[in-house]
Amino acid sequence: MKYVNADEVFPKELVIEMQKYAQGQIVYISKLEGNHKKWGEKSGNRQYLKQRNQAIQEEFQSGASIVELSDRYFLSVYSIKKIVYTKIQS
Known part of the structure; x- marks a missing residue:
């Protein structure tokens, strides 16, 4: 601001x-009602994380283990579990 x-x-x-x-x-x-942007929309972080999470889900469905994904993406096992067991929002 x-x-x-x-x-x-x-x-x-x-x-x-x-x-x-x-x-x-x-x-x-x-700002006027309706002119607010959601977190990460302006910087592109929201789109980046959506794509990353989709890639993690695809790799998991292709057989990668949660521990492997945790190491590859530098995320905790708990974070990977949340990603792979949650449906990605459009």
Whole structure:
């Protein structure tokens, strides 16, 4: 989140009105409902983890053991179990 000076964004009349309520304070203005992104959507991490988990499931179905997958993907046995026994969401 980037700090922006209100004088640079809002009309002068609105800044004067806001100063009546929050003079000299930092105010957060949230996004409109429906404009929020889920975790990892902007960076691509969500898609990366989905693809990784699908690959883990495919390898498990092809006969790889949970311990092998744990070593290969540097994840705990517990994490691998959660991935292979959970259906991947679309």
